[in-house]
Amino acid sequence: MPIIALDKLTKRYGRITALDRVSLTIEPGVIGLLGPNGAGKSTLISLLLGHTRITSGSGTVLGHDIGREQRSIRQQTGYVPESECFIPGMSGVGYVCYAGRLAGMSHSSAMQRAHEMLDLVELENERYRPVETYSAGMKQRVKLAQALVHDPQLVFLDEPTNGMDPRGRRLMLDLMKDLGRRGVSLLLSSHLLPDVEQVCESVIVLGRGRVLAEGLIEEMRRPSARRCGARIRGDAERFRSSLSRAGVEVCGEDGGGLDLLLPDDGRHDLVVRAAVEAGVQLRELRPQRSSLEQVFLEAIESQQGMKLGQSAEPARTGA
Amino acid sequence: MNHVIEMNELSKWYGEVIGLNNVTACIRDGITGLLGHNGAGKTTLLSLATGQLRPSRGEITVLGERPWNNPRLLSRTGYCPEVDAFWRGLTGHQFVTFLARANGMTRRGALRAADAAIDLVRMGEDQHRRIAEYSRGMRQRMKVAQALAHRPELLVLDEPLAGMDPVGRAELIALFKRLAESGTAVIVSSHILHEVEAMTDNILLLDHGQLVAEGEVHEIRDSLEEQSHQVLLRARESRRLATLLAGKDYVAALEVQDGRTLILHTHDPDKLYRELPGILADNNIACSEISSPDVSLEAVFGYLTGRP
Amino acid sequence: MPVRRRGYHRWKGKLSSARWTWPAILSNGLRLGMKQKGASLLLWSGLPIAVVAGLLFYFMAVLEKQAVHPVQLPNELRFILWFLRMDRMPLLDIGRLIVPMWTLVFARLFQLELLLILLVQSKFGANQIAGDLRTDALPIYFSKPITVWTYLLGKWLIMMAFASAVMLVPNLVAYVAGVLLSDTVTQFRATAGLLARITAHSLLLAGLSSLIILALSSLTRDRRLVSVAWFAIALLPIAIQAVLDDAMPGKYATGLLGAVSLQRNFGRLTYWMLDVDGAVTSSGHAKLFGSAAGSGLYGAGLGYSVAVLAAITAVCLLICLKRVRRFQVAVTNA
Numbered sequence: 016m017p018i019i020a021l022d023k024l025t026k027r028y029g030r031i032t033a034l035d036r037v038s039l040t041i042e043p044g045v046i047g048l049l050g051p052n053g054a055g056k057s058t059l060i061s062l063l064l065g066h067t068r069i070t071s072g073s074g075t076v077l078g079h080d081i082g083r084e085q086r087s088i089r090q091q092t093g094y095v096p097e098s099e100c101f102i103p104g105m106s107g108v109g110y111v112c113y114a115g116r117l118a119g120m121s122h123s124s125a126m127q128r129a130h131e132m133l134d135l136v137e138l139e140n141e142r143y144r145p146v147e148t149y150s151a152g153m154k155q156r157v158k159l160a161q162a163l164v165h166d167p168q169l170v171f172l173d174e175p176t177n178g179m180d181p182r183g184r185r186l187m188l189d190l191m192k193d194l195g196r197r198g199v200s201l202l203l204s205s206h207l208l209p210d211v212e213q214v215c216e217s218v219i220v221l222g223r224g225r226v227l228a229e230g231l232i233e234e235m236r237r238p239s240a241r242r243c244g245a246r247i248r249g250d251a252e253r254f255r256s257s258l259s260r261a262g263v264e265v266c267g268e269d270g271g272g273l274d275l276l277l278p279d280d281g282r283h284d285l286v287v288r289a290a291v292e293a294g295v296q297l298r299e300l301r302p303q304r305s306s307l308e309q310v311f312l313e314a315i316e317s318q319q320g321m322k323l324g325q326s327a328e329p330a331r332t333g334a
Numbered sequence: 335m336n337h338v339i340e341m342n343e344l345s346k347w348y349g350e351v352i353g354l355n356n357v358t359a360c361i362r363d364g365i366t367g368l369l370g371h372n373g374a375g376k377t378t379l380l381s382l383a384t385g386q387l388r389p390s391r392g393e394i395t396v397l398g399e400r401p402w403n404n405p406r407l408l409s410r411t412g413y414c415p416e417v418d419a420f421w422r423g424l425t426g427h428q429f430v431t432f433l434a435r436a437n438g439m440t441r442r443g444a445l446r447a448a449d450a451a452i453d454l455v456r457m458g459e460d461q462h463r464r465i466a467e468y469s470r471g472m473r474q475r476m477k478v479a480q481a482l483a484h485r486p487e488l489l490v491l492d493e494p495l496a497g498m499d500p501v502g503r504a505e506l507i508a509l510f511k512r513l514a515e516s517g518t519a520v521i522v523s524s525h526i527l528h529e530v531e532a533m534t535d536n537i538l539l540l541d542h543g544q545l546v547a548e549g550e551v552h553e554i555r556d557s558l559e560e561q562s563h564q565v566l567l568r569a570r571e572s573r574r575l576a577t578l579l580a581g582k583d584y585v586a587a588l589e590v591q592d593g594r595t596l597i598l599h600t601h602d603p604d605k606l607y608r609e610l611p612g613i614l615a616d617n618n619i620a621c622s623e624i625s626s627p628d629v630s631l632e633a634v635f636g637y638l639t640g641r642p
Numbered sequence: 643m644p645v646r647r648r649g650y651h652r653w654k655g656k657l658s659s660a661r662w663t664w665p666a667i668l669s670n671g672l673r674l675g676m677k678q679k680g681a682s683l684l685l686w687s688g689l690p691i692a693v694v695a696g697l698l699f700y701f702m703a704v705l706e707k708q709a710v711h712p713v714q715l716p717n718e719l720r721f722i723l724w725f726l727r728m729d730r731m732p733l734l735d736i737g738r739l740i741v742p743m744w745t746l747v748f749a750r751l752f753q754l755e756l757l758l759i760l761l762v763q764s765k766f767g768a769n770q771i772a773g774d775l776r777t778d779a780l781p782i783y784f785s786k787p788i789t790v791w792t793y794l795l796g797k798w799l800i801m802m803a804f805a806s807a808v809m810l811v812p813n814l815v816a817y818v819a820g821v822l823l824s825d826t827v828t829q830f831r832a833t834a835g836l837l838a839r840i841t842a843h844s845l846l847l848a849g850l851s852s853l854i855i856l857a858l859s860s861l862t863r864d865r866r867l868v869s870v871a872w873f874a875i876a877l878l879p880i881a882i883q884a885v886l887d888d889a890m891p892g893k894y895a896t897g898l899l900g901a902v903s904l905q906r907n908f909g910r911l912t913y914w915m916l917d918v919d920g921a922v923t924s925s926g927h928a929k930l931f932g933s934a935a936g937s938g939l940y941g942a943g944l945g946y947s948v949a950v951l952a953a954i955t956a957v958c959l960l961i962c963l964k965r966v967r968r969f970q971v972a973v974t975n976a
Contacts, residue, residue: 051499052469064785066969086787090657094785102782103773104674116666117786119657128653135650147777150372161782166653177497180371180525181632193649206499209528248607283622287611296607300624311500 016078018043018169018200019063024072026058033058035224036072041202045195047211047232048204049311050221056204057097059221060171064094077168090119093162097173099154107133107142107149107157114161125164132160137186152183159190169200176210188214208307218307220314227314235310240280242303246272249295257289272299337362338488338519339383343392346378353378355543356392361521365514367530368523369631370540371639376523377416379540380490383521384413397487409437412481416492416523418473420465426476427452427461434483444483451483452476454509470497478506482513489513489520495529507533527631537631541639554638555629561637562586562599565606568623572596575619582609663788667796672803675766684762685807691754692812692819698747699820702740741832744820745916748840751813752847752912756905758808759851760876766804767855768868770797771966776863780969790966794856801852802845810844836916843915847908850951854904857958860965879903910947 019041026034034055050056061067063076065085073080079087102110108129115125133142136156141149146157155175162170172191176184191201191214205211211218212232220228228235247254255265258275263285267274275286283300290297337360346353354375370376381387382394385401385408393400399407420429427448434444434451452461455475465473478494491510495503510533514520524530530537537554539547547554555563569575572594579585579598584606587599600606603626614621627633675681774780783793817837821830854875858868880903 049500051501052471066781066784086661086789089785089787092785094781096778096781096785098778098781100778100780100782102779103769103777104677113666113670114782114786116670117663117783117788119660119663119787120655121658124653124655128655131651152372158782162785163650165657166655181527181635182371190650197650197652199650199652206497206503207526207528208500248604281620281622284615284618284620287614287621290611291615296604297611297624298603298607299626300621302622308500308504312504315501 016043017041019074019076019202021074022072024059024062024074025070026055026062026067027070032224034062037221037224037226039219039226039229041219043198043200044217045191045201045203045215047215047218048202048221049206049208049211049218050227051315053223054221055224056221057173058224060094060173060202060204063088064092064171065089090165091168093165093167093170095155095158095162095170095172095175097177099151100158101146101154103147104145106145107138107153107160110146110157111161111164115164118165120165128164128166129160132163133157135163135190136160151178152180155179155183155187159187163194163199167199169202170194172201172203172205174205174207175203176205176207184210208311212307220311222315222318225318227318228310232307236304236307239303241277242266243275243277243283243286244269244272244299244301244303245275245286245297246299247290247295248298250293251295253293254289254295257292258286261285261289263289274303339394339396339521341379341392341394344379344382344389344394345391346382346387347390352543354382354540357540357543357545358392359538359545359548361519361538362536363514363517363519364536365510365520365522365534367534367537368521368540369525369527369530369537369635372525373542374540375543376540377492378543380413380492380521380523384408384411384490405438409484410486411488411490412484412486414477414481414489414491414494416496418470420473420476422466423464425462425464426457426468426472426479429465429476430461430480430483433480437484439484447483447485448479451479454482455479456505471499471502474498475502475506478509487518489518491520491522493524494522495524495526503529527635531631539635539638546638547634551631551634552629555634556603558634558637561628562601563603563606564626564628565598565600565603566623566625566627567596567598567621568594569596569614569619569621570594571619574617575614575621578613578617578619582606584609662792662795663786664792664796664799667788667793668799668803671770671797671800675800675804678765681765684758684765685804688755688758688808688812689815691751691758692815695747695751695812695816696819696823699744699816700823702743703824741836744833744836748813748816748836749912749916751816752809752843752916753909755809755812756847756908759805759847760873762804762808763801763851763855764869764872767801767852768859768865768872770800770856771859771962772863772865772868775860775965775969778969780966784969790963793966794962797856798849798852801855802848805848805852806844809848810841813840813844839915839917843912846911846915850908850955853955853958853962857961860962876904880905907947907950910944911951914944914947 017040019039021037021039023036023038024034025032025036037055037059048056048059058067062069063074063081065081065088069082073082075081076088077091079085081088102113105113108126111129111132112122112125115128116122120128130142136159138153138156138160141153142157146154149157155177159172159175162172175191176187179187188210191203194201195214195216201214203211203215215232217231218229218235219226258265262278263282264276264278265273266276277283277285283302286300287297339361341357341359344357345355357375357379368376368379378387382389383396383401385404388402395401396407397410401407401411424432430448430451431444434447435441439447452458455478457472457475457479460468460472465476468476474494474497478491481489481491489510494510495506498506507529510520510522522530522533531551535550535552537547537549537551538545539554567575572590576588576590576596579596580588584600584602585598586601589597589599591597598606610624613619628637774783784790817833817840821833855868855872858871858875859865861871862868883903
């Protein structure tokens with residue numbers, strides 16, 4: 016059963032159309048939500064959480080109608096907002112426990128589960144200190160804990176690794192992967208494409224209120240069987256001539272590495288032999304695969320109908 | 335080629351709290367990434383370089399001069415701070431113009447400079463709207479514009495890509511690269527490693543106020559000899575390849591993952607890379623990928639700060 | 643299971659199906675409020691007043707007995723009679739004067755307690771919504787299955803609890819003390835109506851002031867600003883009134899300020915709810931109570947007061963609703 020099903024969902028603020036007849040069916044899993052600023056990502060999450068009213072169209076989350084069954088939806092979903100949100104005056108434990116009680120847990124269940132979640136996000140003795148004293152990374156982690164305390168089926172995350180240093184980011188990403196494995200669905204809205212690549216199985220790209228692309232990341236990245244990249248150390252000239260003798264074409268150079276076009280599918284051995292012949296170290300040999308960033312930029316470019324680099328940012332606020 | 339910034343035993347403390355501890359380094363032309371955990375001293379270093387702080391010990395010279403109390407030098411550098419604070423009532427254009435004038439330009443010169451800078455960051459459409467209405471990404475672009483307007487020789491950027499979407503990020507990275515190619519020295523401080531990786535290979539790594547590494551990423555990696563290098567090989571006959579490699583003295587450890595992938599640990603990468611093509615060719619093993627997962631900035635960062 | 647698997651575990655408990663989760667908000671708010679410095683002191687400060695009132699009732703009981711067995715009154719009792727404006731009253735027929743006297747005592751009590759409420763609402767109430775706005779807690783609140791009404795109800799009940807501690811509780815204590823210190827059964831029968839009235843009035847004043855402070859709290863993120871605004875609203879009209887009374891003894895200015903002054907409106911309400919007029923009339927000694935009785939002290943227009951207070955209630959509710967719902971716009975800003 017799909018976790019989210021939208022049918023021509025539209026949201027207008029005055030004359031601005033933030034979401035334009037969006038129709039989507041999202042299956043359970045870990046999904047990335049991408050799009051430039053103003054594309055409608057925050058609006059979409061707002062609508063799904065019931066924070067704003069739909070202008071037209073309809074949708075369901077976990078089988079419940081967005082317009083009429085908000086309470087049921089919120090019992091089964093969690094939300095990690097982007098901005099620094101916390102309830103004043105409370106310690107980490109108190110905050111997460113309170114969040115559980117607001118979701119409808121009894122005090123003792125909420126308390127027990129709060130500690131469990133704080134263990135999960137690796138907040139040790141800090142949990143007894145007021146949340147006001149936390150660093151940015153700790154605040155992000157405690158936000159995740161409060162979103163999970165009532166064991167939701169679906170969690171919305173908005174820029175969850177914002178402001179975190181590499182270690183904290185790694186922790187959050189590992190947690191998200193673990194959640195996916197345990198059957199909790201995640202909708203991750205982020206600008207950090209490598210994060211999305213690491214954690215999500217599929218993505219949805221929004222642009223100017225419309226869906227520009229959606230699908231499994233692996234399929235969208237189109238691995239190519241004939242292109243590859245190579246990096247060597249040694250006599251570059253000899254290597255290039257060996258390559259051309261083997262029928263491998265050099266398409267370009269990219270920061271120390273060479274872009275190569277093989278004469279046939281999967282003939283990486285030609286590159287290897289050329290390296291032997293030229294007596295160079297073959298330090299890297301990679302199949303060329305478009306990154307998620309390229310997929311994303313291409314989708315935006317095609318919507319804007321022009322080469323990226325000629326347009327300003329889709330300049331709409333309040334989206 | 336003169337060094338853009340030279341630091342000699344530079345230290346700064348705030349009362350008892352250490353900001354920078356005995357840093358000796360130099361920053362050259364091109365793009366340099368300044369990396370470190372939160373609190374490692376990046377902002378302190380940039381504040382010292384832009385003349386906002388005075389060294390407690392040691393010295394720092396920027397473009398040949400001392401930055402403290404040196405307005406003339408400041409007009410040769412552009413600074414894009416991390417904080418997201420603006421005067422509320424101004425439009426983007428007014429903001430950039432005002433700061434350009436504060437840097438010593440005439441009124442007409444400032445207007446022209448503002449126009450040019452705003453064009454570079456592609457905010458031409460929205461420059462006459464009030465900053466209060468901008469999204470985060472637009473504000474970031476305006477901050478970069480004001481740093482560029484007076485055509486500085488040195489551009490100092492503290493977390494310039496924070497909160498930007500991939501489109502904006504790609505555009506700004508392209509802009510920084512163009513500026514570096516045309517002669518402006520650029521220093522970018524960030525803790526988002528893959529952004530820095532996309533811009534430059536040259537980094538300065540700080541940890542707890544001390545300089546831990548300086549130079550190009552792969553050089554740094556090579557000099558971390560005690561850390562064995564990891565090399566990933568993908569081949570259909572991975573096990574046969576493993577058998578062949580297991581006997582080599584430069585292979586410290588072998589790991590076979592999921593049937594097609596091999597991970598080697600070696601202390602002598604040069605020898606490995608030199609001999610590997612021969613082994614593959616002689617034994618007719620088709621290999622589709624050779625890569626090193628730990629030459630990434632993230633791995634290097636982890637090794638050096640000890641907190642992966 | 644010999645080893646507990648690392649990582650996330652699901653939860654097999656049940657969520658309450660109650661439509662309202664305001665008890666969670668209420669208990670949390672009470673706990674946080676009590677953690678503040680000086681909280682207990684402020685909340686207990688209502689009781690000394692109740693004790694004094696109890697003593698007054700005791701003296702009245704003494705007077706009642708005096709009426710039957712006259713004895714020269716000591717000076718302290720004279721002073722108390724003067725305070726209650728009863729010094730010109732012949733000591734006769736005390737029995738019929740009990741209800742009016744008690745009414746007057748409670749009217750005074752309400753006046754004093756209004757001052758305490760001023761402090762209590764400022765201390766506990768200023769930060770209720772302002773704090774949530776400052777730390778941006780509303781997206782967290784509204785990602786849980788609660789509605790705006792639940793949220794406001796919970797916050798309002800928090801303030802009702804604190805306000806009742808300095809208004810309802812001392813009044814009840816004084817009442818019980820008074821009843822116990824005299825001929826219990828007859829006193830109770832005579833004053834039962836009064837008990838109902840003071841309870842209702844306490845709750846009304848607590849509820850209204852709570853609503854006002856909540857509305858003020860929702861207007862800004864700075865709780866100090868809320869406190870200042872609260873004190874200004876409560877005290878400024880009185881101060882201006884005093885100045886104007888000296889400068890222009892005309893009724894026009896007085897009447898206008900009387901319309902908006904909270905103190906005046908609450909005062910009129912007090913007089914009406916306690917049925918001071920009725921009490922005095924039933925005692926048959928209207929003259930004895932002089933200017934303390936009747937609505938002369940507060941000017942005419944009870945209906946006016948009710949209308950003003952109802953309007954204030956509606957306005958405050960609207961402000962709260964609008965300000966709390968406003969976070970939804972903030973959330974969607976890219």
